[in-house]
Amino acid sequence: MYSKTIFVASAIFSFAIWGCGRTSSDHPELGEVTGTVTLDGKELANADVTFLPEQGRGSSGVTDTSGSYSLRYTGTERGAIVGKHSVRITTAIPTDTSTRELLPDKYHVESELSFEVNSGKNVANFHLDSN
Numbered sequence: 001m002y003s004k005t006i007f008v009a010s011a012i013f014s015f016a017i018w019g020c021g022r023t024s025s026d027h028p029e030l031g032e033v034t035g036t037v038t039l040d041g042k043e044l045a046n047a048d049v050t051f052l053p054e055q056g057r058g059s060s061g062v063t064d065t066s067g068s069y070s071l072r073y074t075g076t077e078r079g080a081i082v083g084k085h086s087v088r089i090t091t092a093i094p095t096d097t098s099t100r101e102l103l104p105d106k107y108h109v110e111s112e113l114s115f116e117v118n119s120g121k122n123v124a125n126f127h128l129d130s131n
Contacts, residue, residue, distance in 0.1 A: 029119055030073055030082065030119075031079055031122050032071075032078055032079045033051065033070070033080050033115075033123075035049075035124040036066070036068050036126075037089060038125075038127050038128065039103070041127075044063055045063055045067065046062065047090065047103075048060060048061075049062070049063065049071070049088075049089050049126075051085040051117070052085055052086045052088065053080070053081040053085050053117075054083060056081045057081070059081070079117075080117045080122075083117060084115075085115050086113070087114055088107070088113070090107070102130075104131070
Protein backbone atom coordinates (compact mmCIF):
# COMPACT_ATOMS: atom_id res chain seq x y z
CA MET A 1 0.00 0.00 0.00
CA TYR A 2 2.79 2.40 0.99
CA SER A 3 4.76 1.82 -2.27
CA LYS A 4 1.60 2.30 -4.36
CA THR A 5 0.96 5.66 -2.66
CA ILE A 6 4.54 6.77 -3.34
CA PHE A 7 4.23 5.71 -6.99
CA VAL A 8 0.99 7.67 -7.48
CA ALA A 9 2.42 10.74 -5.72
CA SER A 10 5.58 10.57 -7.87
CA ALA A 11 3.53 10.28 -11.06
CA ILE A 12 1.38 13.30 -10.14
CA PHE A 13 4.47 15.32 -9.23
CA SER A 14 6.19 14.41 -12.51
CA PHE A 15 3.18 15.46 -14.61
CA ALA A 16 2.86 18.70 -12.65
CA ILE A 17 6.53 19.57 -13.20
CA TRP A 18 6.34 18.66 -16.91
CA GLY A 19 3.24 20.80 -17.38
CA CYS A 20 4.70 23.77 -15.52
CA GLY A 21 7.83 23.78 -17.64
CA ARG A 22 5.87 24.47 -20.82
CA THR A 23 4.30 27.82 -21.41
CA SER A 24 2.65 29.10 -24.52
CA SER A 25 5.35 31.78 -24.80
CA ASP A 26 8.19 29.26 -25.17
CA HIS A 27 6.32 26.58 -27.09
CA PRO A 28 4.61 27.51 -30.37
CA GLU A 29 1.43 25.86 -31.61
CA LEU A 30 2.22 22.84 -33.77
CA GLY A 31 0.28 21.06 -36.48
CA GLU A 32 0.90 17.40 -37.29
CA VAL A 33 2.34 17.00 -40.80
CA THR A 34 2.57 13.78 -42.79
CA GLY A 35 2.72 13.10 -46.50
CA THR A 36 4.28 11.31 -49.42
CA VAL A 37 7.03 12.38 -51.82
CA THR A 38 7.20 11.01 -55.36
CA LEU A 39 9.73 11.61 -58.13
CA ASP A 40 8.51 11.13 -61.70
CA GLY A 41 5.51 9.22 -60.36
CA LYS A 42 7.53 6.79 -58.19
CA GLU A 43 7.88 6.81 -54.41
CA LEU A 44 11.06 8.60 -53.30
CA ALA A 45 12.83 6.82 -50.43
CA ASN A 46 15.47 8.33 -48.12
CA ALA A 47 14.71 11.95 -48.96
CA ASP A 48 15.13 14.61 -46.26
CA VAL A 49 12.00 16.79 -46.00
CA THR A 50 12.45 20.09 -44.15
CA PHE A 51 9.79 22.69 -43.37
CA LEU A 52 11.18 26.16 -42.57
CA PRO A 53 8.68 28.61 -41.03
CA GLU A 54 8.85 32.37 -41.57
CA GLN A 55 9.88 32.61 -37.89
CA GLY A 56 11.05 29.96 -35.47
CA ARG A 57 12.52 26.50 -35.56
CA GLY A 58 12.11 24.22 -38.58
CA SER A 59 10.84 20.64 -38.64
CA SER A 60 12.09 17.68 -40.61
CA GLY A 61 11.55 14.05 -41.51
CA VAL A 62 12.91 11.35 -43.81
CA THR A 63 10.88 9.40 -46.33
CA ASP A 64 10.60 5.64 -45.96
CA THR A 65 10.63 3.09 -48.79
CA SER A 66 7.06 4.05 -49.74
CA GLY A 67 7.94 7.78 -49.89
CA SER A 68 6.00 8.55 -46.69
CA TYR A 69 7.27 10.94 -44.03
CA SER A 70 6.20 12.47 -40.73
CA LEU A 71 7.69 15.74 -39.47
CA ARG A 72 9.35 16.15 -36.08
CA TYR A 73 9.70 19.50 -34.35
CA THR A 74 12.07 18.11 -31.71
CA GLY A 75 13.34 14.64 -30.93
CA THR A 76 10.14 13.89 -29.00
CA GLU A 77 7.55 16.21 -30.55
CA ARG A 78 5.87 15.62 -33.90
CA GLY A 79 4.69 18.42 -36.14
CA ALA A 80 5.63 21.87 -37.43
CA ILE A 81 4.88 25.43 -36.34
CA VAL A 82 1.47 26.61 -37.54
CA GLY A 83 1.89 29.03 -40.46
CA LYS A 84 3.54 29.34 -43.87
CA HIS A 85 6.67 27.30 -44.56
CA SER A 86 9.29 27.06 -47.26
CA VAL A 87 9.82 23.37 -48.01
CA ARG A 88 13.12 21.79 -48.98
CA ILE A 89 13.49 18.22 -50.17
CA THR A 90 16.91 16.72 -50.80
CA THR A 91 18.46 13.34 -51.49
CA ALA A 92 22.06 14.56 -51.11
CA ILE A 93 24.38 11.63 -50.50
CA PRO A 94 27.93 12.54 -49.52
CA THR A 95 30.64 10.55 -51.31
CA ASP A 96 34.41 10.56 -50.75
CA THR A 97 34.96 13.53 -53.07
CA SER A 98 31.57 15.22 -53.56
CA THR A 99 27.84 15.09 -52.91
CA ARG A 100 25.40 13.35 -55.25
CA GLU A 101 21.91 14.89 -55.50
CA LEU A 102 19.05 13.27 -57.41
CA LEU A 103 16.76 16.31 -57.36
CA PRO A 104 16.90 19.62 -59.24
CA ASP A 105 17.83 22.74 -57.23
CA LYS A 106 14.21 23.98 -57.42
CA TYR A 107 13.36 21.50 -54.65
CA HIS A 108 16.15 22.34 -52.17
CA VAL A 109 18.83 25.03 -52.74
CA GLU A 110 16.46 27.30 -54.70
CA SER A 111 13.24 25.78 -53.39
CA GLU A 112 9.98 26.75 -55.04
CA LEU A 113 8.00 24.56 -52.64
CA SER A 114 5.83 25.91 -49.82
CA PHE A 115 3.09 24.70 -47.50
CA GLU A 116 0.69 26.31 -45.02
CA VAL A 117 0.58 24.30 -41.77
CA ASN A 118 -2.70 24.51 -39.86
CA SER A 119 -3.45 23.31 -36.35
CA GLY A 120 -4.48 19.66 -36.24
CA LYS A 121 -3.59 17.15 -38.93
CA ASN A 122 -2.06 18.22 -42.25
CA VAL A 123 -1.24 16.14 -45.31
CA ALA A 124 1.51 17.58 -47.51
CA ASN A 125 2.17 15.45 -50.58
CA PHE A 126 4.87 16.50 -53.04
CA HIS A 127 4.94 15.21 -56.62
CA LEU A 128 8.36 16.10 -57.98
CA ASP A 129 9.81 15.72 -61.46
CA SER A 130 13.45 15.29 -62.44
CA ASN A 131 13.30 18.08 -65.07
